[in-house]
Amino acid sequence: MRSILTGAAVLAGGALLAAGCSSGGSSSSAAAGGTSSAGGSAPVTVRLGYLANITHAPALIGVKNGYFAKQLGSAGTLKTTVYTSGTQETTAILAGQIDAAYVGPNPAINAWQKSNGTAIKVISGAATGGASVVVKPGITSAAQLKGQSLATPSLGNTQDVAVRYWLKQQGLATSTTGGGDVAIKPTAPNSASVLEFKSGQIAGGSEPSPYDVEMVQAGGKVLLKEPGVTTVLMVTQPFLKAHPDIVVDLLKANLESIDYIKSNPAAAATAANDELAAYTGKPLKSSVLTPAFSEITFTADPDAVSFDADAQQAKAVGLLDSADLTGIFDLAPLNALLSAAGQASVSDG
Structure with a gap:
């Protein structure tokens, strides 16, 4: 299930968020952290947010190519919402409206700081540069x-x-x-x-x-x-605690998208563009798509050093009270997958 949340919809007020509605008219009956039956047999509803940007190509490709659906299998049902900014995603995360999101580092940092470190964990990178x-x-x-x-x-x-x-x-x-x-x-x-x-x-x-x-x-x-990390994958701490296996499935899908981009860049760009067009109403011209993809490095490394710099910069311009990010990362599940695939682990600092 897909929905699109516009800036106007978010700014319309907390009532809209509380109702779980999008500008597309869909609504979610899932409780925060997903749904399951009393017997635990029903699939978990995974509410995933991302932006209609090429910097969020791993999310676009994961949806278009069915990687999320494949990895979740019968255990989970994906519900996606496309936002116009990471700031909106932070609002949705803190309001309990989504369980996971592809976001820029500063919105993730904002969610961390506003919740005093209780709302989210950054579990993977997705893109650098761009x-x-x-x-x-x-x-x-x-x-x-x-x-x-x-x-x-x-x-x-x-x-x-x-x-x-x-x-x-x-x-x-x-x-x-x-x-x-x-x-x-x-x-x-x-x-x-x-x-x-x-x-x-x-x-x-x-x-x-x-x-x-x-x-x-x-x-x-x-x-x-602008250097440094552009997009990461974060999840809410309640969802991570309640559904660690589902979070691993999200990570597998993210890695599959990134691997596809690296091994089939032209096809990956086309897939991302097709999914982008489903939200914007028209695909990007090839003259835009090709340089847009080429200026981005897609990677699962969240670049913790860059994250720290982003926090310091936000504090310097008066948009953040504290630059302390101790505990914001939980990269153990990602590193377990990377190790199993024979790839180098990533660092949280």
């Missing part, structure tokens, strides 16, 4: 952005934090309300930022793939390539 600050061609330095507006996916998301921190390093102030030397304008969906850039309403944006590529093809230039 985000850029793209600006008008005449802009060649940060100084030329003074007095200009830049779009980001949402306040406090990974690209939002990255551009605010970079601007601060260049001596330019921002504020959460759009003030300061450079006005940061959280805009959803990402495609709206591309349209605003084309029409000249903004000077550029800090966007994930494929939207950074679309801005470049609309005449923009890359002013900054």
